[in-house]
Structure formats: C-alpha cells, structure tokens
Amino acid sequence: MRLYGITGWKNAGKTGLMERLVAEITARGLTVSTVKHAHHDTDIDQPGRDSHRHREAGAQEVLLSTPRRWALMHELREAGEPSLADLLSRLSPVDLVLIEGYKHAPHPKIETYRQVIGRPLLASKIGTIRAIAADGPVxxxxxxxxxxxxxxxxxxILREVEL
Structure with a gap:
C-alpha cells in the first residue's frame, strides 16, 4: 500500500481536502482508505447503544456488523496508543492510504495552509512535507x-506515489 499524508494546523482545511481527494481518486478507479489521527478523546459509539454497553462492560474489542458496513472498536484500557504502522497493518489492501494528521510520521505529506490562521508553515520544520495547498500565496x-x-x-500525490 502506498501512503500519503495531509497535515496542517487546526482549521487549515485538512478534512475538506481529504474528503475531496478520496472522491477524486476513487473516481479515477483507484481504491483508497483513510486514517485520521485525533489528539483528543473521541467516541464513535453512542451511550445506550448495545455496542457501547458492551464496551462499557469491559469488552476489549466490539465488532459491530450491519448489512451495509462493519466497524471494529478496540479499547486501549490503559495501554499506549498504537503506532501508525500497527494501525496500517489492520487495513485491507488498497491502492492508496491517505493519512490525516501524524505530522511527524515518515510518510510524504501535503500541508494545508490558510492565511487567516496566522501560524508559520509546518514545512519549515517538517522535512516530509512535499507541497503546500494554500488559500493564497505562500x-x-x-x-x-x-x-x-x-x-x-x-x-x-499520484505522481509522487507512482500510481
């Protein structure tokens, strides 16, 4: 699997660009998966739902299956956050994995940048950033x-990963 990242400051347009890239690249006939890193605690499950009740009862993993999709939730239960490599090993093979976040990981990245944020470019300190996607001149x-x-x-991106 080939990897490419989208990174940038908060509210710099990362998620919107990821969404558009997935649509664009899959429309070209390639398969794409995504990995999103969050710095805060987040929960994809809803209190009161059966799967949430299973997790709250102490299940290490809860696999939820429906006729349209399945999702595997894994509780770390005081264990450390797994590495990006560990997480990638759990994905099914695809042509390209787009990664949002993980700015210091070794894969190549594009930095999203919005002038209004008023922060310096991350590219000046992160050598794996190969290009900038900005809302104005940089x-x-x-x-x-x-x-x-x-x-x-x-x-x-597709030229960079030779797809």
Whole structure:
C-alpha cells in the first residue's frame, strides 16, 4: 500500500481536502482508505447503544456488523496508543492510504495552509512535507497548489506515489 499524508494546523482545511481527494481518486478507479489521527478523546459509539454497553462492560474489542458496513472498536484500557504502522497493518489492501494528521510520521505529506490562521508553515520544520495547498500565496521553495484545486493536488500525490 502506498501512503500519503495531509497535515496542517487546526482549521487549515485538512478534512475538506481529504474528503475531496478520496472522491477524486476513487473516481479515477483507484481504491483508497483513510486514517485520521485525533489528539483528543473521541467516541464513535453512542451511550445506550448495545455496542457501547458492551464496551462499557469491559469488552476489549466490539465488532459491530450491519448489512451495509462493519466497524471494529478496540479499547486501549490503559495501554499506549498504537503506532501508525500497527494501525496500517489492520487495513485491507488498497491502492492508496491517505493519512490525516501524524505530522511527524515518515510518510510524504501535503500541508494545508490558510492565511487567516496566522501560524508559520509546518514545512519549515517538517522535512516530509512535499507541497503546500494554500488559500493564497505562500513563500516557500515547495510546490504550492490552490487549496481548492483538488484535481491538481490528486495528480501530484499520484505522481509522487507512482500510481
């Protein structure tokens, strides 16, 4: 599986770009999976639902299956967060895995950047950032794409991973 990341400051457009890239790249006939890293505690389960009750009762893993999808929830129960490599090993094979977050991991990345945030480019400190997707001009030696030019960004990523 080939990996490519989208990183950037909070509210810089990462999730929107991820969503558009998945649609663009799958429309080209490639298979794509995604990994999203969150720095805060999040729960995809709802209190009161059967699967939530199973987890709250102490189940290590709860697999929820429906006619349309299945989801596996794994409780860490005081264990450390697994590495990105460990998580990737759990994915089914696809052409490309797009990773949101994990800015310091070794895979190549595009940084999303919005001028209004007023923060410096991460690319100046993170060597695995290969390009910038911005909402305006940026002073960098890297390729710069318009944040909304999904097709051009997808072309760049697919060239980078040789797909």
């Amino acid at each position: 002073d960098t030696g890297l390729p710069v794409f318009d944040l909304d030019d999904t097709a051009a960004i997808a072309d760049f």
